[in-house]
Amino acid sequence: MSFNERPTTSKDTSFDSFYTEVKEIEKRDSVLTSSQQIDRLLRPGSTYFNLNPFEVLQIEPGATVEEIKKRYRTLSILVHPDKIQDNKDRAQTAFDIVNRAWKTLENDVTRKKCLDVYEEAKERTDHMIAEKRKKLRKESKGFENIPEDDPDKYKHAIYVMVMKLFADMERRRQQLDQRDQEERKRKRETEIEEEEKRKADLEWQKNFEESRQSRVNSWHDFQSGASKSKKSKKQKRMHGMIVPPKFKPESR
Template sequence: MSEEKKKLSSFLTAIEKVKEEDSVWTSDKQIDRLLRPGAKYRNLNPYEVLQVSPDDDEKKIKRQFRKLSFLVHPDKNPEKVDQAKLAFDVVNTAYQTLQDEEKMDWVHLIYREAEEEFPHMLEQRRKEAKKKKETIPEDTSEEQHKESFRRFLMKKFADMEIEKQKILSRDYKQAQKERQAKEEEIAKAKAEKEARKEWEAGREERVTSWMKFAEAKKKTKKKKKKTKGFTGGLRPPKLKTEKRS
């Protein structure tokens, strides 16, 4: 093949690749991509959502964000407004995540762990394939290697998110339990305070009642003392015992 034919072939191949890439960047295809089954976990990775790489600079990421936002904007998709709104929120959330340093620390942590664990996973698969005298696709195709890592990373995001939600759920239940105990403690202290307040408020009344009771009891004792024995008339004489000589 002559040099000119090689150049022409290379040019045509590049054109076909651009056409293929451009065909993906349509409103319908991007909305479907962002909302397809499993999107809840697929969309945890902001780089995956915006179809950019961690190595891309801010200008490219911003350009990609604007491009996607335009494609999935509800105003551009009047026939599927509800779906477009969901897709637009996903794109916007991904871009906001990239601007949040704390959230990106979490994203980069997952990337680092995936990059460390992925080679070990491949090595295990190589050992299994070797027993069968086979090779793994990742060792024969760079594209397959990238796709496998992308899927591995996606699973890593999902696993980490599930674990995080479990921890948050446990923390929430513990916090709820502690809050309930605190509320019960406050309610108990309040009830005791109200009881003391009522007791103090009734002190004077109780003292007065006790004094009246004591006075009445004292008068009753005096009255009983005066009326002790027979009431009215003369007392009979005491009988004397007769003495005999």
Template sequence: MASSTQTTIKQEPFLTKPSTSKQSATTADLKEDLKATTKPEDETFEQFYSEVKAIEKRDAVLTPEQQINRLLRPGATYFNLNPFEVLQIDPSTPFEEVAKHYRRLSMLVHPDKNPTMTDRASVAFEAVNKAYKMLEDETERKKCIEVIEEARERVDKMIGPVSTLLLVCIAQRTVFFDHSANRIQEKRVKYKNQPIEEDTPEGHKKAMWSVTCKLFADIERLRVREEANKAEERKRKAEETTEREERTKLRKEWDKNYEESRETRVNSWKSFQTVAKSKDSVKGKGPALFKPPNPVIQLRRCPIQSRKNSADVRFVLV
């Protein structure tokens, strides 16, 4: 028994735990290895998570109801004239990206995808489709870009220093093109050329949007006015042509009837002359002459002044 106990005691050192210093070193090594192993995976997950959040944020903005409400908001008749505003893209966006954005936006507002608001979705879809067709046409796209460039030049003049604005007005002998420039000038004078809201990127973007919408609206009004004038001119010419054709038609009908009745008129005249001659030959008096009516005797009172200035009434044969 003693020997077995002794043997057990001798074997205890082999079963004892390692020292504290060795244990801490081993744990640190394991943590470093685990960190080195999981670091790329964590970075990938963080990148993926950020992309998912960005997509969710984008989709939250591009919800069907929000897009339909945006395209049908009050004043959308003029706001939707700018195709870049409708598709929410920058004018410098390549056409390939424009097509992708159009497909995504058209899917959101398609009437089949919005059964609860089919009528509104149809109007919104037409606006998106019209904007894409404008940008698909190279000529129309250049015109839209020129309008935006014109708006940018106006905004740059509008938010410039007061001295520049005054010089421009004096040189052109005119006032500012709208009340926004006057308002900005008042701000410049009030704050003594200190930075104002329009100097910030957000303020500049807001002013740019306002002027761009105004230019597109002015162009549309001019186009509608020209179309109305052209339609009125076409209507006037059509009425003149119709009236001229009616007169020509009536003249032709009158000439035709006159020619067709020529023989009838000649025969009637010949018959009349024949009857007149036959009556004269029967009476034996030759050609018939005009016979005046028989005279009728009338009596009328006629006062005659006598030598003694006395009125005497006598009857005179008329």
């Protein structure tokens, strides 16, 4: 995905709500209580926040696999359903989210894809900043600062772009899954149709063979009956008449 590609415009209202309500990136507190961690993982907008496994585990993208694994173990213990007896359902949901994030980052291929999202988010943000500066220069306001000159706001802009890219990826995944399901459904319907046609052809062939034998038998019966009828008629003619002797001329 190139940073020159224009970001996808989302019509998803829940994402728009999430996008506008994102606050300044807070300092990650690794000592949140079990209840606080569950609330964090299931908070409003969590559907989009939790697409980012680094966000779920509260760990920086530059962390090593061992550091990620250590963080996963700590967090999974905090939200484990066995630990939260008063609300096991919410705890189970939170635990599944944490486990899914670890499985994503544990795998070299999927972890690389997530890191690529961060890299692209930085490239897009830098491109956006460059366009802002270009616009200010055209307006003879090149001396003015832009919000992203503040390091925290620059980091926040990258953070927002990261979340948006993860959301875009998820939407594309869902679209591909839907197309794949529709294709499998169409293929299955075609297979069923062909199977039904094959069965119909076999049934027709079977009925044809059976009726053919019946027709052959009927024809044989007919031929046999006709032959017997002719013989019977001949015999009746023979039995119902006196056949005179042949006339012989008298010799002198």
